[in-house]
Amino acid sequence: MIGTIIAATxxxxxxxxxxxxxxxxxxxxxxxxxxxxxxxxxxLGVLLVCIGAAVVVNGLEARTQLAAVxxxxxxxxxxxxxxxxxxxxxxxxxx
Amino acid sequence: MNVVAVICFVFLCIGALFTTxxxxxxxxxxxxxxxxxxxxxxxxxxxGVQAARTGDGLxxxxxxxxxxxxxxxxxxxxxxxxxxxx
Numbered sequence: 001m002i003g004t005i006i007a008a009t010x011x012x013x014x015x016x017x018x019x020x021x022x023x024x025x026x027x028x029x030x031x032x033x034x035x036x037x038x039x040x041x042x043x044l045g046v047l048l049v050c051i052g053a054a055v056v057v058n059g060l061e062a063r064t065q066l067a068a069v070x071x072x073x074x075x076x077x078x079x080x081x082x083x084x085x086x087x088x089x090x091x092x093x094x095x
Numbered sequence: 096m097n098v099v100a101v102i103c104f105v106f107l108c109i110g111a112l113f114t115t116x117x118x119x120x121x122x123x124x125x126x127x128x129x130x131x132x133x134x135x136x137x138x139x140x141x142x143g144v145q146a147a148r149t150g151d152g153l154x155x156x157x158x159x160x161x162x163x164x165x166x167x168x169x170x171x172x173x174x175x176x177x178x179x180x181x
Contacts, residue, residue, distance in 0.1 A: 008099040011147055015106040018140050022110025025117045025133055031125045034117070038129045042136045049140050053147040056096070062152025069139065069158050076166035080132070083173035088125040091176055 003055050010052030017045035031088050039081040046073045100148035104141065111137045128172045135165040 024037025050066040057063065088094075111134060118130035139161045146152050 004096060007147060008096065011099060011103050011144055012106075015103040015140060015144065018137060019106040019110035021133065022113040022137075025130060026113040031123060031129070034126060034129050038133045038136075042133060045140060046136065046143075049143040049147075053143045056147050056150060057152050058150055059152060062146065062155050065152060065155040065159055066143070066146075069143075069155070069162050072159065072162040072166075076162065080166050080169035080173070083170055084125055084128060084176070087173045087177035088123070091125075 007052040007055040010048045010055070014045040014048030014052060017041045017048065021045065030094070032085060032094070035081050035085050039077050043073055043077045046070065096148060100144055103144045107137050107141050107144070124172065124176055128169060132165050132169050135161050135168075139165075 018041065021037050021041040024041070025034050028034050028037055047070055050070045054063045054066045057066070114130050114133045114137065118127055118134070121127045121130060139158045142154050142158045142161075146155055146158075
């Protein structure tokens with residue numbers, strides 16, 4: 001019961017953060033603001049949703065896969081945002 | 096848990112709708128790449144919520160693959176923008 005409450009809180013806050021990332025992608029003004037909105041809240045949202053799913057899901061394999069998802073997101077998301085931001089800065093998209 | 100999952104799906108659908116608007120409007124190629132990467136993240140989050148709703152991790156391998164493929168697409172298009180410009 002307490003695990004279900006913890007998992008529900010984590011899932012709701014993670015999905016709310018992902019929705020805020022979508023709002024930021026729509027509303028912010030240039031590429032760099034949109035990269036900021038797409039990278040940081042979505043990484044935290046993936047972390048929260050994976051922890052919340054790992055609380056209630058059955059089996060060690062599923063929890064290992066969720067941990068792999070969190071690790072991949074936290075390694076690849078800053079690197080991809082850095083690559084995209086540098087190339088769009090050099091292409092002259094900064095206003 | 097079912098009600099919570101439905102509310103989570105509604106949040107994800109609203110965010111994916113906004114991201115799709117940016118994907119259609121986005122003035123440059125980099126905006127569209129950011130938006131499509133974010134759409135993949137929404138798909139991964141929906142798979143996570145579904146795994147929490149049903150309680151078995153049947154589709155979690157798809158989540159791992161999505162996390163990898165999204166990075167590969169972003170890195171390749173970043174190289175393309177660097178070579179070709181905006």
